[in-house]
Each structure stands twice: as C-alpha cells, then as structure tokens.
Amino acid sequence: MDIRNWIGLFVLGTINNLPYVIVTSAASTIADSFGKKNLIGLVFGANVALSAIVKTINGAFLLNVPYGARFIANAVLMLIGLFGVAYAPSFWFSLVCIVFVGASAAFGENVALGYLRLFPSKMVNAWSSGTGMAGVLGSLLYITFGCVVGAGGDNQDKLRHLIQYAFLLTSPAVALYLVSYFFIIKCPKTVPAVPQVQEEKEPMLGDSSTIQDEEEFPSVDVKESSFRRIFRCLKLVLWMALNLSAVYLFEYIAQGCAAKVRPKSEYNVGCPELYAGLSLCYQAGVFVSRSSVQMFQIRKVHILSILQFINMMLWLIDVHYKFLPVSILPSLMIYVGLLGGASYVNIFYLLLHDDKYPDKDRELCINITALFITFGIIGGTAVETLLFSTALKND
Numbered sequence: 001m002d003i004r005n006w007i008g009l010f011v012l013g014t015i016n017n018l019p020y021v022i023v024t025s026a027a028s029t030i031a032d033s034f035g036k037k038n039l040i041g042l043v044f045g046a047n048v049a050l051s052a053i054v055k056t057i058n059g060a061f062l063l064n065v066p067y068g069a070r071f072i073a074n075a076v077l078m079l080i081g082l083f084g085v086a087y088a089p090s091f092w093f094s095l096v097c098i099v100f101v102g103a104s105a106a107f108g109e110n111v112a113l114g115y116l117r118l119f120p121s122k123m124v125n126a127w128s129s130g131t132g133m134a135g136v137l138g139s140l141l142y143i144t145f146g147c148v149v150g151a152g153g154d155n156q157d158k159l160r161h162l163i164q165y166a167f168l169l170t171s172p173a174v175a176l177y178l179v180s181y182f183f184i185i186k187c188p189k190t191v192p193a194v195p196q197v198q199e200e201k202e203p204m205l206g207d208s209s210t211i212q213d214e215e216e217f218p219s220v221d222v223k224e225s226s227f228r229r230i231f232r233c234l235k236l237v238l239w240m241a242l243n244l245s246a247v248y249l250f251e252y253i254a255q256g257c258a259a260k261v262r263p264k265s266e267y268n269v270g271c272p273e274l275y276a277g278l279s280l281c282y283q284a285g286v287f288v289s290r291s292s293v294q295m296f297q298i299r300k301v302h303i304l305s306i307l308q309f310i311n312m313m314l315w316l317i318d319v320h321y322k323f324l325p326v327s328i329l330p331s332l333m334i335y336v337g338l339l340g341g342a343s344y345v346n347i348f349y350l351l352l353h354d355d356k357y358p359d360k361d362r363e364l365c366i367n368i369t370a371l372f373i374t375f376g377i378i379g380g381t382a383v384e385t386l387l388f389s390t391a392l393k394n395d
Contacts, residue, residue: 005119006126008184012112013130014137015177016074019082020105021138022166023047023098025279028259029142030098033159034091040259041385044252046098048381051106051374058110059367060230070111071181075174077104082174086167110370113348114363118187121353125293128345132290135283135337142166143276233365236357239302240347241369245376246305247343250312252380253387254336255282257315260388261322261329274326281330285337293345301350304343311336319392344373 023030027043036042062070077100084097109131116124142162224232234241258278298304314332318324324332347369351357357365 002120002123005123005185005188008180009112009116009119009123009126010130010133011176011180011184013127013132014134015130015173015180016108016112017105017131017134018138018173019078019101019167019170020047021135021283022142022170023085023101024255025139025142025276025283026163026166028275029159029162030085030094031091033156033163034094035156036091039091041256041381041388042095043098044256044381045378045385046095047102048106048374048377049099050103051377052371054103054107055110055367055371055374058107058114059364059371060226063114063363063367067111067115068182071108071178074104074108074111075178077107078174078177079171082167082171086164106374109373110367113366113370116348116352117359117362117366120188121349122294124345124348124352125291128293128341128348129287129291132283132287132341136280136287139276139280139283141170143280229361230364230368233361234368236361237351237365237369240351241372243301243305244343244347244369245372245379247308247340248373248376249380249383250305250308251282251336251340252377253384254308254312254315254333255279256380256384256388257319258282258329258333260319260392261315274329278329278333281333282337285334285339286341287337289338289341290345292342293349297349298342298346299350301343301347304339304346308336308339308343311339316387316392 023043024047027040028037030043031037031040058070081097081099081101081104084100085094088094088097112127113124116127259275261274261278311332314324315336348366351366351369352362
C-alpha cells in the first residue's frame with residue numbers, strides 16, 4: 001500500500017507541476033517568439049497571476065468539496081492552458097493561457113497538500129519529489145525539443161514550433177494525472193463523499209455521534225467563527241509561511257538573473273542555450289532536496305532562508321559585474337535549487353507531522369502556508385522586473 005501510494009503521489013506531483021515548469025523553462029523563447037524579449041518578466045508574472053486567488057478559494061470555500069471533483073477541475077484548467085499556449089496567435093493571448101497553466105499548478109498543489117493529511121506525514125516526500133521531478137523533466141523536454149527543432153536562433157517560426165511541440169506533447173500526461181488519483185492511490189482514511197453542514201449544539205457527555213462527527217469533519221469547529229479560525233491558524237504557521245515566502249522570493253530573483261547573466265556572444269547559443277541549461281541545473285537541485293526528507297529533516301528552516309538571500313545577492317552582483325566564471329554558474333544554480341527544495345519539503349513535513357498543528361486545522365494550516373509561496377513568487381517577479389527595467393537594464 002505504501003509503495004503504491006508513494007508512486008501515485010509522485011506521479012501526481014510530477015504532472016501537476018510539469019506545465020508550469022515548461023512555461024518557466026520556455027519563458028525566454030515564448031517572449032522571443034513574439035518579438036517581446038524585454039517582456040520576459042510578464043511570462044513569469046502570468047504564471048502566478050491567479051495563484052493567490054485559486055489558493056484562497058480552495059482554502060476558504062472548497063475544503064468540504066470531494067478531492068476527486070477538485071482534481072478533475074484542475075485537470076481541465078491544465079488542458080486549457082496547454083492547448084491555449086500551443087496555439088496562441090499573439091503574445092497577449094499566450095499570457096492569458098499561461099495564467100491558466102499557473103492557476104492549475106497552484107490549485108493542484110493546495111488540493112494535494114491538503115489531501116496528504118490523510119496519509120502518513122512522510123508521504124509528503126512522494127509528492128514533493130514528484131514536483132521536483134517535474135522540474136527536471138520539464139527542463140529536459142524543453143531542451144530536447146529545442147535541439148530537435150533547432151531553436152536558439154532568432155527565427156520566430158522555429159521558436160513557435162518549439163512551443164507547440166513542448167505544450168502539445170505534454171497534454172496526454174493530464175490523463176495519467178487523473179489515473180494516478182482515481183486508480184493508483186488508495187486513501188488510508190475515509191473521506192465523506194458529500195459535505196454536510198453541522199448544526200450548532202452543545203455536545204452531550206458520552207454522545208458518540210458528536211465524536212463521530214468530529215472525526216468525519218475535522219475542519220469544522222462549531223464554537224469558532226471561520227474568521228477567528230483562519231486568524232488563529234495564520235498565527236500558528238506565520239513563521240513557517242514567512243520563511244517559505246522569503247525563500248521563493250530570493251530564488252526567483254536568482255533564476256531571473258540567469259536570463260541576463262551573460263550576453264549571448266559569450267556562450268554557445270545552440271543546443272541548449274545558457275538560460276535553459278541553468279534552469280535545468282536549478283530543477284535538478286530542487287528534485288534532490290525535495291526528495292530528502294525521509295533521510296533527514298531540517299527544523300531550523302530560517303537558515304535556508306538566510307543562505308538563499310546570500311545566493312540572490314551573489315547572482316545580482318554578477319549580473320552587473322560579470323565576475324563569476326561561466327563554468328561555475330551551473331553549480332551555483334544547483335545550490336539555489338537545493339535550498340529552495342529543502343525549505344519546501346521540510347516546512348510541509350513539519351506542518352503534517354508536528355503536534356503543534358491540530359489535526360482538525362492541519363489542512364487549513366497547509367493551505368495558508370502554501371498561499372505564501374505565491375506571495376514570494378509574485379514578490380520575486382516584481383523585484384526582478386523592476387531591477388531589470390532600471391538599475392540592471394543595460395547589463
């Protein structure tokens with residue numbers, strides 16, 4: 001059962017994040033294919049534009065909706081994004097479709113992390129390892145398609161063909177996404193198929209129905225308003241959430257620097273280009289660290305945030321001064337991925353494992369924390385766009 005569920009959750013994580021990663025890896029190509037090279041930041045921004053909204057909707061309104069219905073809805077979002085980007089007639093239409101891709105990844109992440117509360121806490125390693133594999137697989141697919149199509153030059157038709165191949169050939173994976181949830185994973189706990197509303201009443205001593213209700217609906221507390229419950233859970237997870245947001249902010253700025261870290265005249269523009277290669281290095285680091293929680297756990301997650309901040313500063317300085325040899329940039333980008341992935345998997349492991357977070361509030365705590373990922377990504381994208389439009393514009 002554990003092996004079967006591990007495989008299913010791994011596949012679920014891989015496919016959930018795969019379209020998102022392909023957008024990230026292809027951001028430069030997408031912008032170039034429409035002659036909008038200086039608007040690469042908008043591609044990253046579109047990828048997270050609705051993330052906070054869909055995560056809030058899931059956490060505030062959909063926790064009693066069956067998981068199956070939410071996974072099906074997410075598969076539909078994923079397909080809209082994939083086909084839309086593949087056949088986008090303009091840059092702006094492409095951005096709208098990328099919004100669907102990003103919304104799918106964000107919504108699916110929150111649904112899956114909440115679903116994990118029904119499994120042993122170390123099963124978070126299966127999901128997180130899958131999301132890490134999505135990064136490696138997405139980057140490799142993009143680089144492979146780039147080599148086959150011959151992208152890397154300035155021919156916009158070739159670039160558009162690359163985008164079509166990458167996104168259309170990813171779309172069949174959505175079927176595997178649903179197969180994983182409905183046929184591979186076997187949930188160890190019973191989830192009520194139809195949500196019910198409890199009436200407010202005082203529990204009677206020895207009333208077994210009250211105990212049963214609390215077990216079936218762990219997220220409902222009749223003595224506490226929804227707002228007070230959300231605020232209480234926010235205070236519980238704030239330290240973890242802020243650290244996760246900070247790590248994402250710092251690593252997204254560092255990743256953005258990879259697009260400007262060297263002019264094309266200083267490296268081979270062919271197969272692959274430097275940006276795609278560094279993106280693969282980053283994703284490899286994420287995969288390794290997101291697969292590590294079963295071997296060791298890190299409780300002092302703020303250390304990872306501090307190290308990632310130092311990383312970000314190093315990359316920003318190098319964009320301007322170009323003092324680092326190109327040969328060590330891949331290793332540094334792997335390090336960026338290692339820190340980001342370690343922060344992610346250890347924080348969610350603690351949320352699923354630590355007794356500090358009540359079982360009845362665990363899914364809400366996870367949803368609140370995951371929402372801060374979006375805040376970090378949006379912040380990183382905004383800072384990156386601002387810097388590349390002002391202080392680092394000509395670097």
